[in-house]
Amino acid sequence: MSNPLADMEKPDVIFAIGTNMTECHPVAATRLKKALRRGATMIVADPRRIPLAEIADIYLPLRVGTDVALLLGMAHVIEREGLCDRAFIEARTEDAEAFFEHVRQFTPEWAETICGVPAADIERAALLYGRAERGAIYYTLGITEHICGVDNVQSLCNLALMTGNIGREGTGINPMRGQNNIQGAGDAGGLPNNFPGFLPVTDPDNARRFSELYGREIEPVKGITKVRALELAAEGKLHAMIIAGENTLVSDPDRAHCQHALENLDHLVVIDIFLTETAELADVVLPASAWAETDGVFTNTERRIQRVRAAVPAQGQAKPEWWIVAQIGQRMGAPGFEWHSAQDVFDELCSVSPIYAGVDWEKAGTGKYHWPVPEQGHPGTPRLHEDEFPSPSGKGKFMRVGYRDPAEVVSEQFPVWLTTGRRLQHYHTRTMTGRAGMHFFVPQEVLEVHPDDVARWGLTDGGKCRMVGSRGAVELRVEATDRSPRGTVFCSFSFGDVPVNVLTGAGYDPVTETAELKVCPVRLEPV
């Protein structure tokens, strides 16, 4: 997030797109609701009539995967109506004129033909955001899990740059991170393109420095993403893999491919707290101590660095993950794995990461620091981009993006859009919530289908249906609900008996290699 969570109570116009926030980030959503209570207005764009849509002032029910078209239409209106923040554009951005020229061709009427949102509503939304004193954008995986995820994000950045809604209190571009420490995993260097602290691996200075620190020459070449790694594994070109705390088999797209890839490895080591579907494929399974048994650090979606602490002893022989990995490192004869505590590991991270240079174990314990914290004594950075953007010129660059269809589109054979996501009471593949009484709320997965479509496809409310895609099929119960629009259905990927990711996986964003989990053409058959 460019802005802290506290800023969520301060916008006068909220634009939430591709985020089912009340279910996926419920506590963040409470802050938006406080802004609404204070008189803010909200635009919600989502294919589904999610709870946030019910409290929106303008709801834009776009077709799945057409965010770029909607956002181009909005940019067109903002430019046409002269709602651009000229002073901001002049001082803080580049390539504005070319962008304005670009958007002049994309009228709301054009956008309507693609995204299905009435042009008049696109106009209203654009005027509202364009006239905002403090306009803030919030998004989640509904924006990024597309083959055009980067284009989607850049389209949102364009809106913020046009209107100067960034770098100030109550504004910003605010992606909500989905997992408790997904931000921290990146901060700590769990990325193929960056060392800890987001230092590019291709910078020879960085490569040299980490080679020295780690006692092994590290090639200044980008690694591969998980997506590519699974492809290589499937092709027999990758031989050993270690997976920490992820049920890859269930959470990743195209399950059949994933299973084949993991089984094709010579050596798979899984560290987890449960024997997950993924762990069952491993050669070695190492029991980790769980949350509430482990000391460590998490960084949240607003880059706030916070400590977690052990309250109870680990179950059985379970050990902290850092200890397990360090043992493997030592047994492979690598230097630098002689840590005695989580503090040792974290303090080493702080010593190598420029954005953590000003924090340490003790300071993380206060929970008050948002990175970057570039040196000791620095108060942290709750709000990014107040003075400059992280580009070579320090300016925000307008990007001319165009609309592309999803990797697969509906056809006679697969006439229905499937989109997937989470539900409030469950989390990911239910390794945790499935063992915590949450079945009280949601005992099984259901497919949310518009009542008209239930009739159209010969289904029955509460009955079973078979959902077929080009890569596989699953069976699950049908719930007739107008939360789903006509022509689009929804289910979560949380339930092992409805492995919906056997269907997904048609394509990946070319830049980030993020899978298009939000769009998948299917057909529905009664069972």
Added chain:
Amino acid sequence: MPTPTDDELIQRWRSEPAPLLPLLHAFHDRDGHLTDDALRAVAKGLRMPLADLFGTVTFYHHFARTPPGQRAPRVCDGPVCRLRGCDALLRALPDATPMPCAGRCDAPIPVLRGAELLVGTTAGGAFGAQGDERGWPPPEAFLRLEPSPLPPPYPGAAGDGSGECVFAEIRTPGRATLAGYRATGGYEALTAARSPSEIIDVITQSGLAGRGGAGFPTGRKWQAVADAPGDPKTIVCNADEGEPGCFKDRALMDHDPHALIEGMAIAARATGATRGFIYLRYEYPDTMVILERAIAEAKTAGLLDGFALCVRRGAGAYVCGEETSLLNSLEGKHPFPRNRPPYPVTHGYEDKPTVVNNVETLCAVAPILRHGATWYRTLGLGDHAGTKVISLSGDVVRPGNYEVPIGLPLRTLLDEWAGGPGPGRSVQAVTMAGLSGGLLGAERLDVTLDEPCLRSHGSFLGAGGIMVFDDTRDMVAVAHEAMAFFAHESCGKCFPCRIGTQRLSERLSPGPGGSGPTELDPWTTEVVDIGDAMKATSACGLGTAAPLITDSLLKYFPEQVARHLAARKA
């Protein structure tokens, strides 16, 4: 006319000002009660949380959630109607339930049934209090439609009506129509070319003060709203005459509706307000018709240009007579009183500057502007300015509304104007301010009707309801009914009132509902402690006034309290 659908009702009201209450009434009138589906439709249509709506609906006495609901008779069991046999009427009418004082204490017992207000009595028939219900005739035999009574002829010394302000022309035939109102000088004050500051000056100089009971100077209130930043400004007429024993506003609205409308239009001009509401109590359905007809006439005549005036009907909640509860109710919120400051003059309806005035106050405005500030001031006796309408009821020969000069001796009103308690009887006690001012015993009937005098005796004039109890009445029973009323009407927001009214009521109860000590000393200590805490800490006037009942009971009728406890013990 076909029955309107949910959607049609919502479309009809959703864009109107203060839409919740009229929309709920529309469903209530259509179905006879508010179904779950109706509430879902309203919540969705007005975009309000369903749980809030459910809670708010259950707050009001008259919103029914189950059949027969609104179709069943509701019989007034206020203090005066109890004296007149409401219990027999309740037994005589199938499905009948009691309702708190419905504001017709000068007429037969009021009964609400469907959208109608009827009056009825079993007195004089073959069905006395002990009668056999099975052989009783159908309800129509003792229920009838009847317009509310006019005030009795002015009995004051002058005899020519010159002592009256708001009642001076009310008895003139045709006064309730626009033509009749104009024929007696109506709308002259509104159409006279006066600037806002001139209007406020005259009202200020006249000494007119809030006739709903608070007594705040009207001119000062208007000036505060005129000066307050924020638009649009609003004039709200408090016509939620919920105080038991008060029925003066009903008489004014039924027989002189244009006087109120003119007063509101003048207030709007004086303050710059562009919208107005008359918040009318639920129990006055005929008055609703009269007001809406009169507003339509005035609108057509171009008298209300720039001032959007409408009537909103309450749904049965005494606390909505408290001005901030009233504003919450208008806005569709839970009708709890608001915390003050800020006051309505700066943060009223929709948090914008708002005048809230009582009906009687507003009705006095046009006469004052026509006859001048001095004329009004001198209507009062001695140092007191102006007049006050007293709703007099109970054990007197001629109950009714009397406009008295402020400062009039109570004895004059009781004995000379109203004919006294009747042959062979003496007055044992009167209530003041309806019930809120507590009781005055026989030895205190020498008071004059003005706030300084009454406050010096621990009471107050308030809205001007006086109920008379002769020497045959059980004053502990009267006090218990009064306290049960307050407990029934306590909104439940603040602890002292919510629990205190209940505990006091239990201590006054003669029957199985009673609790508390049966020895006089501990009983008295408990009652006094509760009352003191309520008076000192309650959040609004309901909780601070209710203990005046027990205070005055202990002061004037200690031997009746002792008898009550002796009976409880036995």
Added chain:
Amino acid sequence: MNQPIQTPAPSTLAAVMEMDGQEVSFTPGETIYEVSQRMGRQVPTLCYDDRLDPFGGCRLCVVEVEGLRNPVASCTTKATPGMKVHTKTPTLERHRKTLLELVVSENPKATIDPLRGSASQELVQLRTRYGVTGERFAGHHSGQSRTDDANPFILRDYDQCISCYRCVRVCAEQEGDYAISVRGRGFETKITTEFDGLLQDSACTFCGQCVQTCPTGALADRKAMRAQADPEPIAATRSVCPYCGVGCSVDLLSKGDKLVGIRPARDGGANLGALCVKGQFAFDFVQHEDRLRTPLVRGDDGTLRPASWDEALDRAAAGFAKALHDHGRHSTYAIASGRAPHESAYAIQKLIRATSGTNYVDNCSRA
């Protein structure tokens, strides 16, 4: 019933007032109660939660203001320049005791298990402080516990309810769910939901905020209450919720070696005392019987069998060493967890970089 408008104090004076004879400056907009807290006065209250709009329901916080006939609720009254306030006079203390006696006359239970919720001891503590025995003001009780609501998370023990509306207000003002409402009025006031139904049939999302603000334990944490009979003392350990990326601060409640409950941290920077249903109630997985308790290695028969740490770690290391040896540096890969702490991700990226010299590491953010 209208009350006269009070003339506001002249605003020309400096923002200084007097509290119990002591001069104190204040920030315009501050309430008397807030000033009293800064001054260390222990003004009692039951309906106050500093995150909520001032309500003025319990009236325990009334104070005397010189020049005003009646005491005012300090939580709803703003400090004004020159105001002279008394927070603890014999009269006030007498009224406060009466009010508490009235409350207790409805809520006779003298002890409440602290596992019920963060604020559950507030009434019990005031009872003790004012020496309220519960002997006076006997009468009817208005509370009706919802024994029919068998949800395993939130106990609705309304026999303990004092109608302070903190649950109603926290649900509306903090959570924004507007699930809790109040039915009826006066003494018959009942805390409820739409149509008096069960919580799971209402707009309730089981975030637990009502439980944590309830001053009597009428709304209570049923999961934590499972450990009521355990004899060990309750320990609280500050941590962060393990679910989404918001990073809500929590206190982990434990008795001995057992994790018994979760409390939202009021001073948590990300959540300010809020949680969702997962953060509040979904913690049983930690000590679930399905937990992996020993290392496992795949045996010659193809199935996973328990092994010692030494054996398992040697196997793990050997497999990577062999791959590197046989197939070169681009043959090994690591996926870091987005769920485990930094130290896990840091260690695992270092493992790959330090043993293979490649950047063959990723985390689970792409799916």
